[in-house]
Amino acid sequence: MNETSQILREKNIKVTPQRLSVYMAFNGKGHLSADEVYQKARKKVPAISLGTVYSILENFKINDIISEIKIDFDKSLYELKEGIHHHFLCRKCKKILDVEMPVCNVLKNCAVEGHSIEDFQGYFYGICRDCQKDAK
Amino acid sequence: MNETSQILREKNIKVTPQRLSVYMAFNGKGHLSADEVYQKARKKVPAISLGTVYSILENFKINDIISEIKIDFDKSLYELKEGIHHHFLCRKCKKILDVEMPVCNVLKNCAVEGHSIEDFQGYFYGICRDCQKDAK
DNA sequence: GACTCACTCAGGAATGATTATTATATAGAA
DNA sequence: TTCTATATAATAATCATTCCTGAGTGAGTC
Incomplete structure (x- = not known):
């Protein structure tokens, strides 16, 4: 039961390898596009699909784990919600x-x-x- | 030589019926999507194409006539740049x-x-x- | 163990806003 | 009026995102 699982459980989000891999994709780096998250998540869960990544990002957004940034008008970026900036x-x-x-x-x-x-x-x-x- | 033509000329933008119709689509209303601009512009210039509307919106944006708003994450909205808000x-x-x-x-x-x-x-x-x- | 039931996921198709292309038309200057 | 760069219409292409479907999974119950 690692730290990430803990965070998900606290929000009543079922812990799955896909969700963990998406969460961990953000390690250290902010501002990832859906596709970048997908590429990173694949390293942990090779079979994960882009659709799944989108659905997990949506889930995390609703649960205030990440926020969506649309500053450059072509695609969304995502980042962990930690600290206001x-x-x-x-x-x-x-x-x-x-x-x-x-x-x-x-x-x-x-x-x-x-x-x-x-x-x-x-x-x-x-x-x-x-x-x-x-x-x- | 109406007021709108004047505004365009001052920015060294060639005056065309299409550009006038796009500009006038904003009359009074803020927050129009590209398609809404298109629908309004067609009333003045029935043959105008959506592609042209996009290109004019881009032109106006570069020339600081309008600004693009992306607050609801699915499509862009546009408004005339008048007054900071x-x-x-x-x-x-x-x-x-x-x-x-x-x-x-x-x-x-x-x-x-x-x-x-x-x-x-x-x-x-x-x-x-x-x-x-x-x-x- | 077998049976639900609700949820999750992969794969692929569909959507829809936006951009690119190209041939024709035109605004504005000479 | 003529000329040239620019603008436009029509259409195709792009690409991020969403939708759909059928198969998997896990918890709870008997």
Whole structure:
């Protein structure tokens, strides 16, 4: 009974090799596309299908284990939900970076114009530090 | 030489009936999908094709006339860029509402962790005022 | 052990938004 | 008006994502 199994059990999610492999695909790396998750999960469970990966990602999303990021308009990225942060897309090198923006964090769990806010995502677009350096 | 033509000319965008019809599709309404723009534009230019609509939307986006919104993860929405505001998606009725959030507006045109910010989009998720009322 | 019942999965087909292609038409400048 | 780069219509292609189906699995019951 490892740590990942524990996390799933706490959310009443049945533990299966496929689910463990998807969870573990995120080890260390954030911002994975469904296909990247699929490629990594296959190393543990070679027979896993892409459809299964999508369904597990959906399950994890509903259960607040991961969040979906749609910053670059062509495909979804996923990351483990740990620590509040937002995302920056460099228009030049297309890298996606996490950015801390404490002022944004208070926006969660408050009300705006009478609407209750359960979640907030902030997307920043611009030129990253490295690309600015290169331009000089 | 109407007002819309003027706006396009200022951006060095050739004025065509198709472009005018796409621009005018936004009259008053925000948050249109590409297909909704297409349906509205057809009323002025019946022969316009969906491909053309997409290409004009892309052109307008690059020229800062409209912005693309991807808050509900299945298709893009577009709106004229007028006034800074952010978006709220009600998880119950799926309506998208504009929200003013002045604290977010300062985030544009500043630097975060050394990255220059040219644009910022804030997406809020929760239950809207009306749906909260209904639940009572 | 046999039998449910609900859930999970693999494989493959279907969907649907978006993009690419190409030949024709046209806006705007000379 | 003529010319040329650009815009457009029509259509095909792409590709992420969802749907479907039939087979597996595991827990609980008898």
